Amino acid sequence: MGSLFARVARRASAAHIRHVARVAPGSETGLVAEVYQQMEADFGMVAPPIGLHAPAPAALAASWLMLRESLLAGGVVDRSVKEAVAAAVSVANRCPYCVEVHGAAMAGLSSGADADAIVAGRFDAVADPRVRELAHWAWASGRPEAGGRPVPFPAEQAPEVIGVVVTFHYLNRMVSLFLTESPLPPVPAPALGMVRRGARFVMGTLARRRPTPGTSLELLPDAPLPPDLCWAAGRPPVAAAFARAAAAVEHGAHGAVTAEVRGLVLGALARRVGVEPGLGAPAWLAEAVATVPANDRPAARLGLLTAFAPYRVTGELVDQVRGDLDEAGLIRLTSWASLAAARAIGARLWPVESAPPAGRHI
Known part of the structure; x- marks a missing residue:
């Protein structure tokens, strides 16, 4: 499966994207072009779950680093x-x-x-x-x-x-x-x-492809591994990928996530994690966002629903948030809330004081 397949797949997969503009095949520049080229080389196509991030190039690179180094690259797990x-x-x-x-x-x-x-x-x-x-x-x-x-x-x-x-x-x-x-x-x-x-x-x-571990890391600047990602420490390419991705997403949140929305989402994640069917219902959501300023409430609703009940997000809510944020800001807000939820889950699965040893194939 070569470049012809990649070009056809890129056009077909772009049709899966909603709420943000699709990047026209062949029009990518800068970091977006670099990520797309590496994705097609290592994975065979631009995967829509990664490509949807294209309006915010650093979030695009962050999502690719995490996926590539944990799932795609050769390692110790089949x-x-x-x-x-x-x-x-x-x-x-x-x-x-x-x-x-x-x-x-x-x-x-x-x-x-x-x-x-x-x-x-x-x-x-x-x-x-x-x-x-x-x-x-x-x-x-x-x-x-x-x-x-x-x-x-x-x-x-x-x-x-x-x-x-x-x-x-x-x-x-x-x-x-x-x-x-x-x-x-x-x-x-x-x-x-x-x-x-x-x-x-x-x-x-x-x-069946087994990309060489670590070659995606050059897409984002080096960053220290936060304590809540200590579970990655035993495999340097994975640790570096998640550290760089976390730093990029956090940096991108500036200007897209207000202090009030950040505090609300992180406070909720400190009390519970995971997708819960009862969360996101109108009564729960209205009570949860009542403490933030009125002009922050659409973004607060979107941040909370992204973290706890993403399937409840409506086009109407996205349109409300886009009244204040452009497409890049929309991706930065939701990628921050998504990663905050995912990091909270990972931290509960592995104690912070532990660090896995370097791996060998089993």
């Missing part, structure tokens, strides 16, 4: 296992787009039956005991009771496994806001099975 983790997190977050994509990638690499079970949320039906345990754990990773529980993998695998979990808690939120519900073309129901088989072949082929 790619099919990481795809299972990605799909299970996406099931928990009600992100059908990511469930479809990463279920297809897993099926293209390994057992289609196990992939079907994970996509359906039937984790007990997964035949591989290791994958079954990891899928259960990944699905529950955003729930309050996940904090402090033993993890079902050796410490040296934590940077990649938790990295995938954090990346998909981040991407699921952004995808729910900015992409269509399904990556598949609209076809009659009898043809859906054939389309899915084709998707599994394509995604399985793309997922």
